């Protein structure tokens with residue numbers, strides 16, 4: 302079910318649908334708002350807001366709260382999001398883990414399922430993911446007619462000859478595989494696919510440290526490394542959906558060889574895979590991020606040596622991102638355990654001089670993500686709701702006006 306269908310008997314044109322999203326997002330981010338308060342926050346007319354609020358209330362997306370007594374004039378009815386107005390499934394696939402969650406319209410997680418995988422091919426993963434979706438629907442007892450869709454996060458890059466599906470940081474056999482179409486066929490539910498770094502940026506924007514930011518970069522340290530770009534209120538995806546694949550920018554021209562064919566790529570130094578290699582593990586393909594956390598706690602010298610060697614490349618990547626994109630901040634996160642990320646963040650100073658070095662700034666140049674290890678899957682679950690309720694953050698609020 303889409304929101305459009307929930308509003309029965311109407312076939313709303315694009316502009317109206319967009320305005321609806323603006324209203325929903327204003328209420329969602331503020332908790333509850335009266336019609337007058339929505340008018341103050343958005344560029345919409347009072348009449349438009351009244352019509353939209355009425356539609357959304359009838360559709361079960363908004364619900365009225367107890368009336369506030371105004372100082373004068375008519376009492377104002379605040380509206381809040383009805384959490385049970387809609388549900389969404391988030392799925393995340395990585396080398397060793399498949400995670401599925403259900404969130405309601407308020408973003409609260411209602412169910413979670415985790416399965417071990419081993420660098421799955423599409424033929425292995427697709428039935429498993431469909432089963433996870435089925436399990437989530439059954440265990441959460443949600444009203445299936447109110448399911449917005451499935452959002453799925455997985456490692457990029459997508460469809461790049463010689464770069465996708467090559468080497469230990471890419472999943473094998475996924476190049477050009479129609480993930481969304483196939484999962485949709487198996488589940489009968491609309492599917493949106495996004496790379497894990499972009500999904501993490503959405504998760505952090507909705508639930509984490511980037512909640513009030515209009516421009517930030519999310520550096521996703523996973524098996525490889527990628528960046529989610531949220532710029533001027535929009536996700537930036539690039540012309541072929543591969544923006545932010547900065548794991549393969551060269552940070553050491555004569556450095557370690559990379560499976561992409563180049564030398565000195567960033568993710569050869571800053572990634573789980575790079576850390577595992579430094580540890581001389583017998584089987585780095587099956588190492589677990591938890592191991593890094595244990596070794597950090599023990600003060601293991603091999604891990605210390607990896608961290609020391611990762612700081613400079615990471616600093617350089619931050620320099621490039623700041624100079625190229627002028628973000629408010631750069632958020633560090635991903636599958637790398639939080640204590641290890643905090644250790645990396647603590648040792649980044651002094652950062653290079655860049656356009657971000659200004660003293661007038663309020664947000665630190667680098668922040669550690671706060672939405673936790675489920676950041677990506679929460680972001681993935683938001684994809685169906687996000688596309689339905691909020692494609693553009695920047696039109697939501699009048700610039701600096703209240």
Ligand SMILES: [Zn+2]
Nearest residue numbers: 549559561566
């Ligand atoms: Zn490379």
